[in-house]
Amino acid sequence: MEPSEFIAKWSESTLGERQAAQSHFLDLCRLLGVQGPSEADPTGETYAFEKGAQKTTGRSGWADVWKKNSFAWEYKGPGRDLEAAYAQLQQYAPALGNPPLLVVSDTRKIVIRTNWTNTVTEVHTFELSDLALAETRQKLTWLFIDPDRFRPTLTREAVTEEVAGQFADLAEALRQQGHAPLIVAHFVNQLVFCMFAEDAKLLRDNMFTRVLETALAGHGEFHELASDLFSKMHSGGRLGLEPVLHFNGGLFSDENATALPLTHDQIRLCLSAAGRDWSAIDPSILGTLFVRGLDPDKREELGAEYTSRDTIMTIIRPVLTEPLMLEWQTVRDEITGRIDPAYQALAAELEIAAQFPELAEEIREVRGRLTASAQLQLFENLPKLRKHRKLDQVRGSLRAADRAYREAREFGEEQYKNFLERLRSMRVLDPACGSGNFLYLALNELKTLEWQIMIEGEALGFQRAFPTIGPEAVLGMELNPYAAELARISVWIGEIQWMLRNGFDINRAPILRPLETIENKNALINADGSAAHWPDAEIIIGNPPYMGAKLMNRRLGREMTRDIRRLYEGRLPGFTDLVCFWFENARTMIAEGRSQRAGLVATNSIRKNTNLNVMHRIVETTRIFAAWPEQRWDIEGAAVDVSLICFGNYPTDAVILDDRQVAEIHADLTAGINLTLARPLAQNVGVAMLGIQKSGPFDIHGDLAREWMAQPVNPNGAANAAVLKPYWNGDDVTKRPRDMWFIDLPLGLSEAQAAQYEAPFHHLATTPDENGKSVRENRQDLEERAHERWWEPHWPRQEMRRQIEALRRYIVTPETAEHRVFSWLSYPTLPDKNLIVIARDDDLMFGILQSRFHELWSLRKGSDLQDRPRYTHTTTFATFPFPDGMTPDLPLEIALARPEASAIAAAAGELDRLRQNWLWPEGLWTVVAESVGGFPGRRVAIDERSAGELRRRTMTNLYNTRPEWLTAAHDELNRAVARAYGLASEQIEDEALAMLLDLNLARR
Template sequence: MNPRDFITKWSAGGPAFKLNERQGAQAHFIDLCRLLDVEEPGDADRYCFERGLTKTGAAKQGYADVWLRGHFAWEYKAPGKDLGGALQQLMMYALPLENPPLLVVSDRLRIEVHTHFTGTPSERHVFPIEDLARDEVRARLKQLWSAPERFKPGRTSREITEEAAQAFAGTAKRLRDAGIEPAKVSHFLTQCLFCFFSEDVGLLPSRLFERLVGVRIAPDRLRTQLQSLLETMRDGGLFGVDDIPWFNGGLFKDVEVPPLSTEDVAALQKASSLDWSAIDPSIFGTLFERGLDPSKRSQLGAHYTDPATILRLVDPVVKQPLLSEWGTVRDTIAAALARSKKHGDKAYRDAQAAFIGFLERLRTFRALDPACGSGNFLYLTLKTLKDVEHQVNLEAEALGLERQHDVTGPHNVLGVEINEYAAELARVTVWIGELQWRIQHGYAFNTDPVLQTLHHIECRDALINADGSETAWPAAEAIIGNPPFVGDKKMRAELGGEYTERLRALYKGRVPGGADLVCYWFEKARALIEAGTLQRAGFVSTNSVRGGKNREVLDRICTTTRIFAAWADEEWVNNGAAVRVSLTAFGHAQGECRLDGQGVEAITADLSASTGSADALDLTQARALAENTLGAFNGIQKTGPFDVPGEQARQWLSLPSNPNGKSNAAVLAPYRNGMDTTRRSRDMWVIDFGWEMPEADAALFEAPFEYAEHTIKPVRQENTVEALRRDWWRLWRPRPEMRRRIDGSSRYLVTPEVSKHRVFAWLVPPVLPDKNLVVMPRSDDATFGILHSRFHELWSLKLCTWMGKGNDPRYTPSTTFETFPFPAGLTPADTAHQRTETLADGTVIPADLPAEVRPRAEAIARAAKRLNDLRERWLNPPEWCDRVPEVTPLGMAHSPYPDRIVAKPGHEKELAKRTLTHLYNAPPAWLTKAHADLDAAVATAYGWTDGATLTDDEILRRLLVLNRERTAKV
């Protein structure tokens, strides 16, 4: 068929014009296929006419006149009929039609293509019949079959949302700078953005707000008009000649338009021109909170969390249990309808009652986010519930029952949020999400009122009441959320010392000291599940929840209920920063557990899989060993700018003795942190007035104290902890016990607390280790070798926590070191005396070893010394560097400090690349061989003759057996 014949046949007055809807639909489509030279329908599973579901006892009902999987659903109307109804029908039945990306409606005189791609705004493309004479129009239509993605809008909903947020952020800042209270600015602009959205989705008369701000109007007059419009939206009624619906909902309860500038008017004009109907509720609240809350403005351009990641919790905690219940009810309905003889008989009424009963179940379902932020979890939970309702209605209708609407809505989602900006945006996010869902699925708006008052999204503290008592959370069946990521060590700084102490005292015995803030949400949810008032909970937390003190909270969860779904280690964005998180769902749920998307028999408290059998590898059973007590320590913690460059320290060391007759060497020491260990030394020193020196005595060290007064004291005086302000000249954690154990030693072992590779190195007193170094006060090569073996590395990686964007393992004295079973006879208890013996080749072993242990210790020590010697030769080749004696303080006969390593001229860049990180990133053959020799010696010490062939799991299993045997004896 050629274009002229097609147009003549189907145009107004043509021979086919008077065919009714059913008569003309298939004939018109077949002619169109032949005109465009595309495939005609003929495959019931892929491409057919009358695609739909089958009702029990009824004829087949076509939900789409034509359907092509992955391309389009197509609905016809007779000429002159409303195509809006056809589009609405396609939208309502998109789910059983497998959500085609294009929805096409036609009255044969024109073809309308409506885009329906996920994550993009909907666009409409209209093709009048007379335009089919043009080659380019036919080519464009042909893409419905060949390349539907060519219709995908060029801008995503996310991009539109980002632009909208940026547009408002500038206005928010200008109004705040003009002296308007931030809360009033936020409230007014939130009202404006909802107005923009409302007019773009048809809740306000066409372009009303855009016309209002778009005319040349003085700022004062615009302010008056906006005040009137917002008040009319609050109450409903006429605004000029336009009839405004009653919006209500709390958002318009308080109306106070601030004074506006010409710039503000221009910004509102620009913002009103955007397509607000397309904003993405899953990120809307986050982005607008950043723009409206002055404390979060710096995060405006930062990334945000992918909603698909949030759904990994919403699905198992909310969606899957409900659909499982519906599956049982659906079977009951089908069985009843199979007995039904006619519409309305008892069997039919039983089926309808079961259906209505489940819808009532959905209506009364409540999901709570007790740290809801600006509402992205609430929106996605609401969308999930509405999707479940929609699916249930479609399946019930297919069975032969009558659909029921408006069961789920904003009343289903509850929230608690302490930030007033976020709480209001959470309500708006939920409102917009509800309205958008109705648009996308072809449902009409509720308009009496438009908005529900969402008092159940509360603005308050989720953990402590104003009177100091524990808060009660609203009753809910499911809890989901993303509680604040505040580490144990940062709680005082971010929450305040008084609040932190009250919180820890209130939850003492339930949440251990040293646990991160998120653990309080885990414990409260666990307690509700144990009490029977909550069914399931799912939280996002930093992935450090799997270890350390945090894991004790998960241990309690595994004791009183179970973890049924988890993602142990995922990327996340928190306040614009990339972090690593765990997603944990726990409580009552049917079916198998799923870890990282895979089915497993059980999930342990460290978020690893377990078979659930008695001999399963469950490292959460590992306990601290008494023999390892006081074998590892954290280094000193400064909490202030106590570190000074080496050049400055050497200048102070060269000064004459102080009024007390002492050199500054008494309060200065070389200082090393984790980066100094994995990279190269930064040549930093630390001012150390000890842990008992009074301020008056410290002042006698003139130059260091003067520096401390001008540099350290002002910082300490700003701290919220009273002891830090009071003893401002002292290190916060001087670690006296650790220092007593390394003083007088020839050397001691350290490993970075957080490091990509688990490496160990030697430091020499009086060098002081930082808090991000873990210190082992041992000087023998045997202990070095055991800790640097494959066996200890595997153990530490399984019992550690994980930190930061790089997801590096975090080594701790408690969970990682104290639980590790050393070979018999070489435990920290066996070497606690720290006496050593140096062999002829320079190898150092613990002294006074039993005869049966000594050969094993010597073998390990020699392999360890060789490893370290080779490493040191690679790190500091004598051809590229010199060892320079450190400065000798005035009045001393020799320097008490270790030599410095200085690059020879011309070799600075080459030497800078010689670091432990670079070495272990791509280990050379000699390093691999040295470690293999060390591992063989350590395996022999354990009595494992098959050490070279052991799998990681078998090594861990044997170490766990040793741990359990030794703890059982205590």
């Protein structure tokens, strides 16, 4: 068909919708050279006219034309409302598999709207005359063969991020003008909501844009014009002669109705932003703008955080969507299991009854009670039954089959309505809701589920109703009042968008229903010190605040931290990260039957050390049915590893760990061998310890230390060398020695006595940290014992020092490092807290620790910081089962008497010798003696070329490249240690871990 022929034919057509739709579509296919439904798919399974289920109206189909994964197409007669056709398509898109393109047309116009998830909707309109253009025909061809060509390049998040950047600049400028940060944040979100409201057609005729234009033209002050609008939006009424809908909800309440003044440039910025389409804005922008609108110094304090849509949906699907769909599938199967056999039996009886003219009236009455779909299917694919029965027998059988069918339908309708009521009564709680991202997505999912089930109910022949799930379905708790308000706004916007996106009108009296279910309160503790009450909710979701146990005193205050920990005494250890209390509350609600499932985000430290206790409690009283232990998450440019954990009552036995099915998820979010069963061993006590925790400027560079040591003796007659020692941390092991020293004042000195070491004491008293605070000021946030004696290290580790002073050398390993390596140090060099100290000086201990067996154990029993494993001596060394006869509690001579010991010691000594030779090649360095203090000499490069080569030779680089000689040395050591365990030298990882766990359990 030629374009001119197509245009001529359909420009003159007066056919109505029903007569023209299929003919027009097939002509269009011929024009574009693509196949129509019957040619491409005679079965109608992937491409069909009148796609869908029978409706109660008797009309077939949810779309006039449908092509799987391509489009749904609805026709209207010429001059009819295409927006109504679009609303109809929106309502049935879920039942059609949410095709990426929704098309509405009459015979003179075609309108294509994109429907990809989480993208900005684009509209493409083609008039009949446009078909004369090859460009138009090409685009319409893509509709059939390459719909991805229409995919929008902008996501909702991308638009949100771009606009958020503009408003961040506005917020910063308003703060600079002297407005309080929280007032600025609130005002910016009023602006955003107004832009959304006018694009969603809730503010008529671009009312807010006209306010901006009027102010810019000098016909009124912006803050006066906007304040009038805000006031009317709160209560409803008229602004001049124009009606303003009743919004309510608190965002524009009387105390919040006064707008801030804007400069002309700021009004222009708002006008530019208002020119965008805000109707599809991602409500998460409210939280983003809130955070960016605050004083940066207050963001962390308020806990205003943003969680990505993908992260949230990873949790919502397993705790909310999937279980409900499984439940509905069970209910639907029960319904069809009753209705289908009853229908088949009735169909058979009707066919027999059709042979008796005397039953014609009764047959019509029975058929009138059938659904439209049942009437059309009645005699399809049923064999002709030729049974010879008497009239009375046939009448009786027909009535019995009719009664059974009606009873089956009544049962089905009751089950269907009961499930909808169950869905509508469901409540979802976010007890740390922030600005509401979890809540609005949960509400969106609930509304989508309700509508999808209603569509399926319609397909089963039940009457379709209006969706009723609303914001009351989501409950929240948030400590910050502005964030709580934003959560309400996010939920409201989310609901409005869902209704409009799916073709429904919204409630308008008021537009924003009260949301008292989102409370401004502390989720853990009441003002009187009692435990905060969480409302009953079937589902608990959220992203509780991340705050390490060490920071709670500083951030929350000592009193509140103490009171919170007191509430959980006996359930959680005192030194527990803040997030654990949310997990414990959720676990308790599930155990008490007040909730069914929970899905929460935590830093990945939730599964390690003292935090592991709450995970043990979860697996003891319920189960973890889905988890993602290591999810990289970028917040404000910083990469954080989080764990996503779903636990509680799941309707099937399925267990998913990192998107793969496993038999069980253990407390440490692993599957397979359950190393959480391992417990500390008495044989290992008192050997592994932390280094010194300084908490202040106690470390100084060697140049400064030598300068001080060269000074005259102090007023107390002691030289500074008496209170200075070489000092190593993890970087000295994994990189190159930094030549750092430690101010080591004797413990127990009074402040006056300590001040007699003039230069070191003055340095401690006056040196600020990166925040401009001295050690004395920083200690104010710590425990009493810490800040009373600020000139002493926070944790001096006296027992550790006593042990290493008695040894010729001692073993250290970095607490956090890419590779698990052990090295030797010797007193007077002191270890920092970033080094774990093992107070032994024998090669046997060194070799066992450096073996693959201990490395495997440490990787599973330790924690990690981003991508670097962390060695935790309380869970790793304390639980590690050393070979029989070589445990740390035995005298060394007994351990060395074991026949395997000498091989381990020899292999360990050789490994250390080779590594040291590589780190310090002969000819590149020399020893420089310390001029005072009697300290050992230090190695320095002989020239700049040598210094460059030595800088390259780090322990990390060595293990990254792992040369053959290093692999061979480790293999020799691993074979020797394997023989000590009575194993073959070639041992796969799981077998080795299983053996170690069995050994741990046997020794307890």
